[in-house]
Amino acid sequence: MSLINTEIIPFKATAYHNGKFVPVSNENFKGKWSVVVxxxxxxxxxxxxxxxDLADNYAEFQKLGVEIYGVSTDTHFTHKAWHDTSDTIRKVQYPLVGDPSGQLARAFQVMIEEGEDAGLAYRGTFVIDPEGKIKTIEVHDNGIGRDAAELLRRVKAAQYVAAHPGEVCPAKWTEGAETLKPSFDLVGKI
Amino acid sequence: MSLINTEIIPFKATAYHNGKFVPVSNENFKGKWSVVVxxxxxxxxxxxxxxxDLADNYAEFQKLGVEIYGVSTDTHFTHKAWHDTSDTIRKVQYPLVGDPSGQLARAFQVMIEEGEDAGLAYRGTFVIDPEGKIKTIEVHDNGIGRDAAELLRRVKAAQYVAAHPGEVCPAKWTEGAETLKPSFDLVGKI
Amino acid sequence: MSLINTEIIPFKATAYHNGKFVPVSNENFKGKWSVVVxxxxxxxxxxxxxxxDLADNYAEFQKLGVEIYGVSTDTHFTHKAWHDTSDTIRKVQYPLVGDPSGQLARAFQVMIEEGEDAGLAYRGTFVIDPEGKIKTIEVHDNGIGRDAAELLRRVKAAQYVAAHPGEVCPAKWTEGAETLKPSFDLVGKI
Amino acid sequence: MSLINTEIIPFKATAYHNGKFVPVSNENFKGKWSVVVxxxxxxxxxxxxxxxDLADNYAEFQKLGVEIYGVSTDTHFTHKAWHDTSDTIRKVQYPLVGDPSGQLARAFQVMIEEGEDAGLAYRGTFVIDPEGKIKTIEVHDNGIGRDAAELLRRVKAAQYVAAHPGEVCPAKWTEGAETLKPSFDLVGKI
Amino acid sequence: MSLINTEIIPFKATAYHNGKFVPVSNENFKGKWSVVVxxxxxxxxxxxxxxxDLADNYAEFQKLGVEIYGVSTDTHFTHKAWHDTSDTIRKVQYPLVGDPSGQLARAFQVMIEEGEDAGLAYRGTFVIDPEGKIKTIEVHDNGIGRDAAELLRRVKAAQYVAAHPGEVCPAKWTEGAETLKPSFDLVGKI
Amino acid sequence: MSLINTEIIPFKATAYHNGKFVPVSNENFKGKWSVVVxxxxxxxxxxxxxxxDLADNYAEFQKLGVEIYGVSTDTHFTHKAWHDTSDTIRKVQYPLVGDPSGQLARAFQVMIEEGEDAGLAYRGTFVIDPEGKIKTIEVHDNGIGRDAAELLRRVKAAQYVAAHPGEVCPAKWTEGAETLKPSFDLVGKI
Amino acid sequence: MSLINTEIIPFKATAYHNGKFVPVSNENFKGKWSVVVxxxxxxxxxxxxxxxDLADNYAEFQKLGVEIYGVSTDTHFTHKAWHDTSDTIRKVQYPLVGDPSGQLARAFQVMIEEGEDAGLAYRGTFVIDPEGKIKTIEVHDNGIGRDAAELLRRVKAAQYVAAHPGEVCPAKWTEGAETLKPSFDLVGKI
Amino acid sequence: MSLINTEIIPFKATAYHNGKFVPVSNENFKGKWSVVVxxxxxxxxxxxxxxxDLADNYAEFQKLGVEIYGVSTDTHFTHKAWHDTSDTIRKVQYPLVGDPSGQLARAFQVMIEEGEDAGLAYRGTFVIDPEGKIKTIEVHDNGIGRDAAELLRRVKAAQYVAAHPGEVCPAKWTEGAETLKPSFDLVGKI
Amino acid sequence: MSLINTEIIPFKATAYHNGKFVPVSNENFKGKWSVVVxxxxxxxxxxxxxxxDLADNYAEFQKLGVEIYGVSTDTHFTHKAWHDTSDTIRKVQYPLVGDPSGQLARAFQVMIEEGEDAGLAYRGTFVIDPEGKIKTIEVHDNGIGRDAAELLRRVKAAQYVAAHPGEVCPAKWTEGAETLKPSFDLVGKI
Amino acid sequence: MSLINTEIIPFKATAYHNGKFVPVSNENFKGKWSVVVxxxxxxxxxxxxxxxDLADNYAEFQKLGVEIYGVSTDTHFTHKAWHDTSDTIRKVQYPLVGDPSGQLARAFQVMIEEGEDAGLAYRGTFVIDPEGKIKTIEVHDNGIGRDAAELLRRVKAAQYVAAHPGEVCPAKWTEGAETLKPSFDLVGKI
Incomplete structure (x- = not known):
């Protein structure tokens, strides 16, 4: 069954966020847009x-009212240590969630269950609406990087559609572009 | 469980392709890169x-040796009729596969099982390697369009990684950009 | 078990009808005679x-208080497109119901589950009384067309019998012809 | 599941036929067209x-190489007795099969399992091809008579389609009328 | 398990009786002695x-307050037809019950389930007391006829024993003969 | 299911017979007619x-080649003791089989499983042919005695039918009386 | 699991006792000591x-307030007959319980289930206290007789222990002999 | 089911015997009489x-070729310690088997499974023949001592019966006393 | 699953303690620290x-408010006997609990289930806090002795940690040594 | 069931060891003593x-032929990063095994399955002999540190016992101290 439009499971976890360890749960997802990476x-x-890449675009996500959650099956201790020692990760201002039990990786169907990477997660990105429902899914095999710009476009499209019932975003829609207003007369006419 | 790295199921279907009805099966996926949309x-x-959008970029996909398969739960008859009547679809030169039994939509976990769209598929895009294994997944809720350019970038990254064992593509990698060569010394150093 | 005298299942669907998309459900079948094709x-x-053929006879069905529902596993979008492009279908004034999930085709036992037509329906015609109960079944393998005149005869017989308890319609009965009044004395006498 | 294109079950029964009791089995259905009534x-x-009505048309069915089998859940003894006493039945020259165990009525899904007619069969007519496969189904609730002329039309259509692969019979087709030759170019053009 | 002393199952059936079709059910068995044949x-x-043979003795059964029910898996229509055409059956004044669904034949364990007589009943005779409980069972393979005189003897014995608690009927007891009064002192003394 | 035409189960038991304890098993039933009482x-x-009563008629049963087996759930020791002390039983020359484990009573469905007589058998009489198959069943509730004369009649009928394939014994048939030769022309004529 | 200290099952049976047939049930075991043989x-x-042997010692058992129940899988009728004909059994003044259904033999785990003695009981003796709980078990294979004197010793020991909490009977204890008073200081000292 | 005539289970254990630890298994029971206490x-x-008490009679058991095995759920270490410290146990010359896992106590159905003595065994004595089959069972609730003399009597009876097929030991039989030779003529005569 | 932090099961047992037999149950573990050995x-x-070794250190455990429970699958009778006869065990002042049913050995997962020591326990030591929860586990194969000094260190560490929330005991911590106060800043800094 | 004497499960993992990533599997445990921490x-x-603490004692473990494996549910990447940044961990010369899938933590029953530490392991230490069998278990709740000196003592005792069959190490045994030679005469004498 597709995960699209299903709700995020109840969970409790600890994240490293802005120099502190903070609790994160499904409650954080209520009432605002989120991206789980x-x-x-x-x-x-x-x-x-x-x-x-996400850190570089974080300001823009913030402007859209979107929180980003980075998740791996490492602990929050390791997240802090990485933050302390990596120049790249030091830039990250969004929460890095520890998922050592794999509860989130399994719920989002990105857990690697076999082979030498068993216990790690695939690169999965999920846009979640303020009701906690998954609106987009993107998962890559592990060598293939993602692009924050495309994610931004997708978030904007999802928000636009949510805000404008009766309109849909066409292919490669970007902010400000025209949308489609589905109507009976359009059927078979595009 | 994740679909990443699982193999496409055996299937037989009929597609509308370049003015003809042609059989399509899992055999078509062996030995070349494919995209299922x-x-x-x-x-x-x-x-x-x-x-x-995909039609406009089809030449470039072809250059990369990639076949595109458009799939809906409509029949191949309907695909032809749409092709005959829609200016946009008339541009499509890749096969449009009929999946009225939903065998493909269910195998790729994009079937909508409940609600007023039951029996239709979500917007899912899958990059499949020449062994028939799924390398990337992208699924959008139905109002949110996809972007062929991002798909092209993703395909190139997947091909690059497959062709260059020992290298991985960083975030927002595009053709010609540098890749990473994972090595012991890089651990904890990026 | 026979479907005869069983009640139509609860369902919700969308039909193309007279230039509009309209909801259709089992509620529509209550209180009037219907034919599902x-x-x-x-x-x-x-x-x-x-x-x-049914369109040509539709006026007569209407006079009998009978609604006709054309059903295939196509969507209502496709029904509209067909209506827009086919001279024959343009004549159709009764609802064309979209059944892409196959809920109706399976309930009436006309779904093709295997082979190259899997996901399509056989040619099945069902006369349904105002209680929503199936009174006649007719199903043809796919190359064999049906005859609206015979259907009309069958509907009239069903209505006559429903209206005249204690009478039955003999073979090749047509409107106005004599019926039989089963009585004890007739047993073994015809 | 639909009975269309399924094969007749193996069975053994006794029929009254032309003044004799004769065995009938699924073997009788191999190699010629049959109608089970x-x-x-x-x-x-x-x-x-x-x-x-069938008796009156029997000569024509015979000309088409079709055998008719009348079946009820009565015994062959009762069939003979009816034949001996009823002027109408005396005309019947095709076999009347006894099915007191209901094996055939259940296999063709026409057995009435509940209510005051439990143990009797609905009025079901089945056209069966020389491979023993069911090609058409017609079942009426018990007050509604069938029409042998329509059955004849249906048998001829089934035979025509079987004999002319690549042609199909349109609605209300009768012997000698034009058929349709499905071809790619006709799609969406009728 | 033995059927002796078990109660007749609830059932509804139609019988041919004295020139009419009449309903028969387990209710008919309450409050009087019955014989099911x-x-x-x-x-x-x-x-x-x-x-x-039973018809010839019917008056005597009636005098004993016993109703006889003839049962076969034929319909009540066939029973009437037989009555109309057979000199022997024309004498029958007790109800002939139609059991086309085999509900009674199976409940009394006389249904033939396999072989060429499948669907017919064995020759079984059951004496049933006014509480609806089976007191005697007699079943013959199909070539072997029963004797109404012995049945009469058996009914009388059953009635005598029911009416005289504390007495039992010895072998070949007939009406008026001595019975045994079981008593402690008789143990081991006969 | 009916016991008629089923075969006697394999068993081993001990009987009191003519002043000795003798083994009895299903092997004794092969090749000759038997009556189990x-x-x-x-x-x-x-x-x-x-x-x-059976002892008085034993000579005649013997002449017909029939062995009688008296069976209760008592032991063969008790059978001997009864024989030694009862004038009536002293006349018994056929085997009295001990069935303390109830293996036979249960196989013939005459075991009383509940109530104050639990562990005892009902009065059941079974005629068994030389193939070990049960041809007639007679079971009485415990106060109602049987009649050896009727049993004799029944055995003779069973033997006559077995010996004369194509003939059947009518009601109250006795030795020497006419039988019926079922033929097609008799159907509906008696 | 051991039967020791388990309670006698609820049962109803009939016994031959002092020239009468009397009912016996688990209720008889309440409030007094019993021996089941x-x-x-x-x-x-x-x-x-x-x-x-038990009959010879019965007076002494009675003095101890103990009732003896002789039980076999024979009926109470047979018990009476045996009593009438055997000089030894005539001496028996305690109840002889009929257990033809084997309910007691199975509950006390003495039923012989296989072999030529199937349906009979082993020689088992059980001492039961006034709460209906089994205090001693003795079972012999069938050739080996028991000794009433040893049973008497065992009953007395059981009664003594029940009456003197805190004392236990040593090996070969007999009435009047010293018992042991278990105390902490005796541990490891005997 | 009764343990009588069942065979001792396969087991391995360690016993304290004559100042040594020795292995004991079911093999020790083959070919000679044994008593398990x-x-x-x-x-x-x-x-x-x-x-x-058993130690005092051990010489006589030995003369009869009988080995005695004392068994508790204690270890063989504890058996030795008890032997070393108890004057009574010091007399014991037969093996004392350790059964800390309870394998033997459970196999002989003497394990106490509940209450404050859970894990201990009831006082059970078993006579076992040279085929390893249990011939007598004796189990006492824990306060009630056994008597070695009665055990000796029982062993002798078991041995006598085994050695003299066709004879049985009557009640309170002791060595040298008369036995019974069951014969047909004795039935009902004792 | 780990036993750490699980609660001791409900149980009842008898111990030898200071010259008496005393009851011990899970209730004894509430409100004080315990060690089960x-x-x-x-x-x-x-x-x-x-x-x-434990006896020599018992005074110190007592000072810490810790009770020690020695447990084997022997009975409390054997514990007393051992205490009476062994100079070493005579020193033991803490309770020696009898566990002949193995309820405790199984609950603490130290029961040996197979092999020649089946029914005995491994050498397991458990520190249990005043809530009855297991805080440390130590189990040795049977030849390898434990050290009471290390146990004492472990108990002190467990008590220190319980008493000082927010501090943890580093490796080889002994009483009075420094502990660690986990704080965010220490992460990745030790 | 106890893990003592069970064999280490088959597994494959990656460890950080002396500046390299190396594979570790159950094969590494064959033929030498190991400690899993x-x-x-x-x-x-x-x-x-x-x-x-272990690193400080590693030379001594090495002298004893013992390899140490540090294991957490972190990845080998994290192990390297920790090694690179922590002064303490930099001293570690034994392999640090990554167990992100928890396969080892679950097999050794130290996985925390619930609560805020779910997905982490308890502090468990296991001594494993050259056959891969676990000889000692030590698990602490997470605040309580272990002592390498005690582990060393335990390893030496395990090695001594393995090398000297017939000797056992008493409590607080240390290298060079006397062992016990279990002999029959010692039973009950220590």
Whole structure:
């Protein structure tokens, strides 16, 4: 079954955020837009570039009222240590959630269950609306990096559609572009 | 469980392709890169813009040796009729696969099982390698369009990584950009 | 078990009807006679001739207080598109119900579950009384067309019998012809 | 699941046929076209008119190489007795099969399992091809008689389609009328 | 488990009785003695002689307050037809119950489930007391006829024992003969 | 299911017979006609009169090649003791089988499983043919005695039918009386 | 699991006792000491000597307030007959319980379930206290007789222990002999 | 089910025997008579008197070719310690088997599973023949001592019966006394 | 699953303690620190040295408010006997709990279930806090002795941590040594 | 069931060891003594002191032929990062095994499955012999540190016992101290 439009599971976790350890739970997802970004492991290769890319765009996500949650199956202790020692990760201002039990990775169907990476997560990105429902899914096999700009476009499209019932965003829609207003007369006419 | 790295299921279907009805099966996926693009239904709104966007970029996908398969739960008859009547769809030169039994939509976990759109597919895009294994997943709730340019970037990254064992593509990597060569010494250093 | 005298299942669907998309449900079947006509798919071969044949006789069905529902596993979008482009279908004034999830085709046991037509419906015609109970069943393998005149005869017989308890319609009964009044003395005497 | 295109079950039964008791089994259905006609019970009302109607058309069915089998859950003894005493039934020259165990009525899904007619069969007519596969189904609730002429039309259509692969019979097709030759170019053009 | 002393199941059926079709149910068995006589089929060989034998003795059964029910898996229509055409059956004044669903034949464990007589009943005779409890069972394979005189003897013995608690009928007891009064002192003394 | 035409189960038991203890098993039933006569218990009331009645007719059964087996759930020790002390039982020349484990009573469905007679058998009489198959069943509730003369008639009928395939014994048939030869022309004529 | 200290099951049976048939149930075991003595069968060999041995000691058991119940899987009828004919059994003044259904033999785990003695009981003796709880078990294979004197010793020991909490009877204790008063200081000192 | 005539289970254990630790297994039971004597626990009250009573009679058991095995759920270490410290136990010359896992106590159904003595064994004595089959069972609730003399009598009876097929030991039989030779003529005569 | 932080099961047992038999249950563990020390068996080799080592340190455990419970699968009778006869065990002033049913050994997962020591316990030591929760586990294979000094260190550490929330004891911590106060700034700094 | 004497499960993992990533599997445990040391997480508090304590004693373990494996549910990447940044961990010369899937933590029953530390391991230490069998278990709740000196003592005792069959190490045994030679005469004498 598709995860699209399903609600985030109840959970409790600890994140490293702005020099502190803070609790994070499904309650944080209520009432605002969120992005959950899984990556395989701290202290590895593609991961910091992706987290850094998001960090560089974080201000814009904030402007859209969107919180970003970085998640790996590492502990929050390791997240702090990585933050302390990596120049790239030091830029990260959004919470890095520890998921050592894999509760989140399994709920979002990104847990690697077999092989030499068993226990790590695939690179999965999820846009979640203020009702806690998943609106977009993106998962890459581990060598393939994601692009924060595309994520931004997708978030804006999701927000636009949510805010404008009766309109839909066409392909490669970007902020300010025209949308479609589905109407009976359009059927079979595009 | 994640679909990443799982193999496409055995199937048989009929597609409308370049003015003909042609059989398509899992055998077509062996030995070349493929992209499977689900969309909810023929004769609807976002769908033709997405298929048109892919059509506009089709030459470049072809250059990369990639075949695109558009799939909805409509029949191949309906695909032809849409092609005959829609200016946008008339541009589509890749196969449009009929999936009226939903065998493909269910296998790729994009089938909508409940509500007023039950029986239609979510907008899902899958990059599949020449072994028939899924390398990337992207699924949007139905109002949110996709971007062919981002898909192209993703395909190139997947191909690059497959062709260069020992290198990985960092975030927002584009063709020609530097990759990372994971090495012991890089651990904890990025 | 036979479907005869079983009640139509609860369902919700969308139909194309007289230039609009309208909701259809089991509630529509209460209190009036109905005919449900399944056909394999829009934009195919036998189907339009059958739907046209019914369209030509629709006035007479209407006079009998009978609504006709054409159903295929296509969407209502496709039904509209077909209506817009086919001269034959343009004549159809009764609702064309979209059943992309196959809920109706499975309930009436006309779904093709295997083979190259999997996901399509067989040609099934069902006369349903004002209590929502199925009174006659007719299903043809897909190359064999039906005849609206025979359906009309069958509907009239069903209505006559319902209206005249204690009478039954003999073979090839047509409107106005004599019926039989089963009585004890007739047993073994015909 | 639909009975269309399923094969007749293996069975053994005894029929009254032309003044004799003869064995009938699924073997009789191999290599020629057959029609199986269920009716509720011997010595009842609608039944003899239907059987008589078929008797009147039997010569034509014979010309088409079709055997008719009348079946009720009565015994072959009762069939003979009815034949001996009823003027209508005396005309019947096709076999009347006894099905007191209900094996055939259940296999063709026409058995009435509850209510005051439990143990009798609904009025079901089945056209079966020379491979023993069911090609058309017609079942009426018990007060509603069938029409042998329509059955004849249906048999001819089924035979025509079987003999002319690549052609299909449109609605209200009758012998000699034009058929349709499905071709790619017709899609969406009728 | 033995059927002796078990109660007749709840049932509803239709019987041919004295020129009418009448309902029969387990309620008819309350408050009076009954005999249920199964036979294989109407219009067969041994059957009419047995039914006739009972008819000849019916007056005496009536004097004892006993109703007789003839039962086969034929319908009540067939029972009437048989009555109309057979000199022997015309004598029958007790109800002939139709059991086409086999509900009674199965409840009394006389249904033939396999072989060429499947669907017919064995020749079973059951004496039932005014509480609806089975007091005697007699079942013959189908070629072997029963004797109404012995049944009469058995009914009288059953009635005598029911009416005289503390007495039992010895072997070959007939009306008026001595019975045994079981007492402690008789133990081991007969 | 009916016991008629089922085969006697494999068993081993010990009988008192003509002043000796002898083994009895299902092997004894092969190749000759047998009668199995259950009775509730030794040293009780109706039982000896029934066993005596059979003893009086034993010579005639012997002439027909029939062995009689008296069976209760008592032991063979008790059978001997009863034989030694009862004038009636002293006449018994056929085997009295001990069935303290109830293996036979349960196989013939005459075991009383509940109430104050639990562990005893009902009065059941079974005629068994030389293949070990049960041809007639007779079971009485415990106060009602059986009649050896009727049993003799029944055995003769069973033997006659077995010896004359194609003939059946009508009601109250006795040795020497006419039988019926079922033929097609008799159907519906008796 | 051991039967020791488990309670006698609820049961109803009939016994031969002092020239009468009397009901016996688990209620009889409440409030007084009892001995239950199983033996294989009436009219056999070891059995009467054992029952006679108990009869000879019955007065002493009575003085101790103990009732004895002889039990076999024979009926109470057979018990009476045995009593009437055996000089040894005539001496028995305690109840002989009929257990033809084997309810007691199975509850006390002395039923022989297989082999040529299937349906008989082993020689089991059980001392039961006034709460209905089993205090001693003795079971012998069938050739080996028991000794009433040893049973008497065992009953007295059981009664003594019950009456003197805090004392236990040493090996070969007999009435009047010293008992042991378990105390802490005795541990490891005997 | 009764343990009588069942075979001792396969087991391995360690015993204290004549100043040594020796292995004991089911193999020791083959080819000679054995007595297994369970008692609750070492260093308790009734136990040593019973073991001492057996010790006093051990020479006589030996003469009969019988080995005695004392068993409790204590270890063989504890058995040795008890032997070293108790004057009574010091007399014991037969093996004292350690059963701390309770394998033997459970197999002989003497394990106390609940209450304050859970984990200890009831006082059970078993005579076992040279085939390893249990011939007599004796179990006492824990306060009630056994008597070695009665055990000796029982062993002799078991041995006599085994050695003299066709004879059985009557009640209170002792060595040298007469036995019974069961014969047909004795039935009902004792 | 780990036993750490699980609560001791409800149980009832008897211990030998200071010259008396005393009841011990899970209630004893509430409100004070406890140590449970399993050992294989009384009267064996390593065991007394371990119990003696604990006895030598018992005063110090008492000062810490800790009760020690020695447990083996022997009975309390054997514990007393061992205490009476062993110079080492005579020093033991803490309770020696009898666990012949193995309820405690199984609950603490130290029961040996197979092999020649089946039914004995491994050498397991458990520190339990005043809520009855297990805080440390130590289990040795049977030849390897434990050290009371290390146990004392472990108890003190457990008590210190319980008493000083927010502090943890580093490796080889001993009473009076510094502890660690986990704080955010220490993460990654030790 | 106890883990003592069970064999280490088959597994594959990656460890950080002496500046390299190396594979570790159950094969490494064959043929030499090993110690497996679980700790909750890298970059936490007690953990480095314990790992440092082991590092300080590593030379001595090496002399004994013992390899140490530090294991947490962190990845080997994190282990390297910790090693690079922590002065204490920099001293560690034994492998640090990554167990992000928890396969080892679950197999050794030290996984924390619930609460805020879910996904981390308890502090467990296991001595494993050259056959891969666990000889000692030590698990502490997370605040309580272990002592490498005690572990060393325990390893030496385990090695001594393995090398000297027939000797056992008494409590607080240290290298060079006397052992016990279990012999029959010692039973009950220590």
């Amino acid at each position: 899984f990556y395989p492991a701290d202290f590895t290769f593609v991961c910091p570039t992706e987290l850094g | 689900f969309y909810p239904a023929d004769f609807t709104f976002v769908c033709p813009t997405e298929l048109g | 399944f056909y394999p798919a829009d934009f195919t071969f036998v189907c339009p001739t059958e739907l046209g | 269920f009716y509720p019970a011997d010595f009842t009302f609608v039944c003899p008119t239907e059987l008589g | 199964f036979y294989p089929a109407d219009f067969t060989f041994v059957c009419p002689t047995e039914l006739g | 259950f009775y509730p218990a030794d040293f009780t009331f109706v039982c000896p009169t029934e066993l005596g | 199983f033996y294989p069968a009436d009219f056999t060999f070891v059995c009467p000597t054992e029952l006679g | 369970f008692y609750p626990a070492d260093f308790t009250f009734v136990c040593p008197t019973e073991l001492g | 399993f050992y294989p068996a009384d009267f064996t080799f390593v065991c007394p040295t371990e119990l003696g | 679980f700790y909750p997480a890298d970059f936490t508090f007690v953990c480095p002191t314990e790992l440092g």
